[in-house]
Amino acid sequence: MPGQNINKPTPINQEVVWDKTKTIISKTDKFGNITDVNQTFVDVCGYTANELIGKPHNIIRHPDMPKIIFKITWDNILAGRNFHAIIKNLSKSGKYYWVITDFEVGRNIMNEVVSITARRRAIPDYVVTDHIEPLYQTLLKLEKIGDMPLSNRYFKGFLEKQGKSYIEYVMSILEGTSAANPSDMQFDPIGGTNTTDEISDDIFSEEHPSENTNITQRKSFFAKLFSTN
Numbered sequence: 001m002p003g004q005n006i007n008k009p010t011p012i013n014q015e016v017v018w019d020k021t022k023t024i025i026s027k028t029d030k031f032g033n034i035t036d037v038n039q040t041f042v043d044v045c046g047y048t049a050n051e052l053i054g055k056p057h058n059i060i061r062h063p064d065m066p067k068i069i070f071k072i073t074w075d076n077i078l079a080g081r082n083f084h085a086i087i088k089n090l091s092k093s094g095k096y097y098w099v100i101t102d103f104e105v106g107r108n109i110m111n112e113v114v115s116i117t118a119r120r121r122a123i124p125d126y127v128v129t130d131h132i133e134p135l136y137q138t139l140l141k142l143e144k145i146g147d148m149p150l151s152n153r154y155f156k157g158f159l160e161k162q163g164k165s166y167i168e169y170v171m172s173i174l175e176g177t178s179a180a181n182p183s184d185m186q187f188d189p190i191g192g193t194n195t196t197d198e199i200s201d202d203i204f205s206e207e208h209p210s211e212n213t214n215i216t217q218r219k220s221f222f223a224k225l226f227s228t229n
């Protein structure tokens with residue numbers, strides 16, 4: 001079985017030093033098994049192309065990542081929607097690297113999803129320290145208490161409070177226009193929460209119905225972000 005012969009490294013709290021002008025690229029089949037990687041992917045994660053090809057993409061999953069982020073990523077991909085997510089990855093050395101990932105779905109002539117290409121760019125430190133890390137730490141903590149139903153409920157409430165989809169939230173923090181911080185959000189995991197399960201899952205998708213940002217704006221934002229190398 002692909003992926004079973006790789007021992008997961010023990011994470012160490014050190015960032016991988018890499019050329020942050022580059023784009024890290026991988027391609028998978030529709031199950032997330034790696035079919036291709038570029039040299040930058042190999043350089044940054046520390047595995048050889050041979051070690052990577054045929055393995056599930058969770059080979060570089062970092063234990064600090066909440067499950068809900070991968071769930072919403074896969075929900076969008078399998079619905080045939082391109083997606084963007086901020087991800088902390090684990091290199092072979094145990095060091096980490098943060099990236100914004102652009103997921104692009106490839107289809108066959110029957111319009112079925114057959115492949116996914118992921119392009120990753122570095123993100124500014126403040127995006128991680130001021131916004132994403134506190135948010136993901138909260139989601140992870142909630143998953144330890146009540147698994148994804150709990151992190152899902154908190155996350156929906158967090159986004160709903162700002163009137164943003166996940167993608168819009170990511171754009172706003174990358175543009176430096178988000179005032180919201182996870183510590184602003186009151187949440188009681190046991191009961192009496194200020195969020196309900198009634199918020200639609202669309203809040204996680206690129207097609208959030210109440211989006212203020214139009215699709216053209218969003219496409220040009222990410223096209224610019226991924227335009228070099």
Ligand SMILES: Cc1cc2nc3c(=O)[nH]c(=O)nc-3n(C[C@H](O)[C@H](O)[C@H](O)COP(=O)(O)O)c2cc1C
Pocket residue numbers: 026027028031032056057058059060061062065070074077087088089103116117118
């Ligand atoms: C094209 C593509 C690229 C992916 N890139 C990453 C990645 O860089 N890091 C990561 O942890 N998961 C990535 N994933 C998601 C993994 O498939 C997987 O869902 C995730 O690592 C969680 O693994 P787990 O469900 O075994 O915990 C990617 C998936 C696809 C389809």
